[in-house]
Amino acid sequence: MLNEQDLRGIFIPVITPFTPSGELDLDSYRTYAGHLVKQRIQGLVVNGTTGESPTVTWEEAAALLQATKELAKGQHIPVIMGTGTNDTAATVRRTEQAGLLGADAALVVVPYYSRPSQAGIIEHFRQAARVGIPVIAYEIPYRTGVKVTVDTMREILEIDGVIGLKDSSGGTELVSELTRFDSKPVLCGEDAYFYTSLASGASGGMLASANVRTNDFAEVYRLAQSGRFLDAKRAFDTLLPLIRLLFREPNPCPVKWLLSRQGLIASSAVRLPLCPITSSLEHELAAYV
Numbered sequence: 001m002l003n004e005q006d007l008r009g010i011f012i013p014v015i016t017p018f019t020p021s022g023e024l025d026l027d028s029y030r031t032y033a034g035h036l037v038k039q040r041i042q043g044l045v046v047n048g049t050t051g052e053s054p055t056v057t058w059e060e061a062a063a064l065l066q067a068t069k070e071l072a073k074g075q076h077i078p079v080i081m082g083t084g085t086n087d088t089a090a091t092v093r094r095t096e097q098a099g100l101l102g103a104d105a106a107l108v109v110v111p112y113y114s115r116p117s118q119a120g121i122i123e124h125f126r127q128a129a130r131v132g133i134p135v136i137a138y139e140i141p142y143r144t145g146v147k148v149t150v151d152t153m154r155e156i157l158e159i160d161g162v163i164g165l166k167d168s169s170g171g172t173e174l175v176s177e178l179t180r181f182d183s184k185p186v187l188c189g190e191d192a193y194f195y196t197s198l199a200s201g202a203s204g205g206m207l208a209s210a211n212v213r214t215n216d217f218a219e220v221y222r223l224a225q226s227g228r229f230l231d232a233k234r235a236f237d238t239l240l241p242l243i244r245l246l247f248r249e250p251n252p253c254p255v256k257w258l259l260s261r262q263g264l265i266a267s268s269a270v271r272l273p274l275c276p277i278t279s280s281l282e283h284e285l286a287a288y289v
């Protein structure tokens with residue numbers, strides 16, 4: 001199981017490879033994730049946004065978790081599983097199942113679509129944390145449709161069993177306010193803000209773009225951790241053009257295209273409503289193959 005102290009460094013939200021006809025491609029997954037576990041990373045996240053959780057079935061996610069656990073075991077890399085939905089009871093059930101399947105922690109997104117009150121959001125996390133496996137809260141208002149305030153997030157982080165936050169709020173208010181008072185760890189989940197978040201108190205990142213040039217992201221983290229912020233910024237600046245391309249069209253379509261061109265997965269297929277990337281983006285991304 002993961003604890004607060006382990007929530008530092010680079011965590012990779014994995015993609016879910018499909019065959020061109022849309023079936024789960026576990027052979028590709030093993031090649032790709034087998035490559036990732038040899039990089040300078042501190043954890044893997046299955047069934048996150050990058051893993052196309054809205055269109056991956058729970059049975060497929062369970063198969064991915066099992067494959068990931070097998071690959072990560074030898075390297076002692078923890079595996080986190082996305083279990084959050086917009087239904088508290090379903091989230092609790094999934095978090096229980098993730099624990100039984102051997103996940104080291106659950107990533108629980110702020111409940112989306114129904115736009116609950118701040119009190120409802122706190123209660124959602126309280127119930128998920130009661131399951132007994134470590135919970136990482138995930139704030140991503142541009143996807144959920146509801147914004148968690150700093151005070152609410154402070155309360156969520158005080159819940160026993162919640163070990164930290166993945167912050168994709170697209171700013172530095174949460175990370176800088178929360179870490180001012182010795183809070184539980186905050187990981188950056190907004191790739192273009194990675195350096196700024198580290199400089200504002202983040203303890204690492206959970207970053208889709210770190211699927212590519214993984215060790216360069218690890219180096220940005222290492223430099224920031226050793227207090228070499230100018231060097232960290234310079235290193236991060238070299239990654240920014242790639243990050244911008246990877247988020248020009250919906251994540252994870254560009255990342256999958258690049259991984260398939262690098263030969264790590266057999267196909268860049270995505271499930272609708274996600275679409276293959278445009279040829280103009282392909283053209284620009286080709287420089288990173």
Ligand SMILES: O=C(O)C1=N[C@H](C(=O)O)C[C@H](O)C1
Pocket residue numbers: 013045048049050051140143168189190191206207208209251252
């Ligand atoms: O899957 C994730 O975890 C991430 N999802 C974000 C998103 O697609 O909105 C991006 C972040 O890099 C990691």
